Amino acid sequence: MELIWIVVLLAALFCGLILLVSRIYINRTLKKISQIINNCLSGNIDLDKEVAETRESKITMQLRTVIERAEHEKNCAKLEKNEVATLLSDLSHQLKTPLANLSMYIELLKDERLTREEQQEFIKKVSEQNSKMEWLTKMLIQISRLEVGIIEFDAAPIELRETLSESISLVYGSTARKRMEIEVEDFTDCKLIHSRKWTKEVFVNIFENAIKYSKEYSKILVRVVPMEIYTKIMIIDEGIGISKEEFSQIFKRFYRGKQVRETEGSGLGLYLAQLILAKEGGYITVDSTVGRGSVFSVFLQNSK
Structure with a gap:
């Protein structure tokens, strides 16, 4: 009977020891993972450095993949944002003159003293300025789309x-x-x-x-x-x-x-x-x- 109790006690102690060791290991592993994540996020880890085949090294490599993807997406978003801003700036700058001309010709057309020939001439100029704005807009959009790779080329x-x-x-x-x-x-x-x-x-x-x-x-x-x-x-x-x-x-x-x-x-x-x-x-x-x-x-x- 005493032997049975001793075995039970030893088994309980062994299980407790395993639980304690496991808890210590898990805590250390979680702490290590947290440290790796913090180092990766702060840029204080050399992701290209050769490391041993441990759980930590595998986690590091997986984190590198995640961070690189996130960085790539961030750069793409930033590039697209900059291209949109550049396109809007270019459009604003390039359309400024034809818009001013268009406004001037429209005001002149309101003059009832104009002859029919003069009216036709100003209508022609309005049409020319409108065509110019359409061409500029088309050209700038094409350039922007080519620069960011939105347009696929079928070169053959x-x-x-x-x-x-x-x-x-x-x-x-x-x-x-x-x-x-x-x-x-x-x-x-x-x-x-x-x-x-x-x-x-x-x-x-x-x-x-x-x-x-x-x-x-x-x-x-x-x-x-x-x-x-x-x-x-x-x-x-x-x-x-x-x-x-x-x-x-x-x-x-x-x-x-x-x-x-x-x-x-x-x-x-x-x-x-x-x-x-x-x-x-x-x-x-x-x-x-x-x-x-x-x-x-x-x-x-x-x-x-």
């Missing part, structure tokens, strides 16, 4: 000839008004990696600049030069030219060259062109001589 190996033909047809009216000609040197059609929709935007922006800053009856030449990795599409105009000091500046957002600041424009076309080409894995360069014209070279990747 497709024929260059059709892309060029469609681009030239889009500026036919502008060339006709200035009695200009776009000549494409004969070339063997090839498949280049690009999005037809977006690459047309690139070519149209370059053509429109060439038309705007060239004299009547002048010519724009398009030359296609095959290369090992890229194909170079050269757009050669006979315009006013660009100084070498401005070569690195003209692709910046809203930049207007010294010679063209009195000419209407937004300074967005070449910035958008560069942005689109970068998304496609291509790029753009410029060479120019003031008074003799410019050569814009678009580089698109060859299809492998």
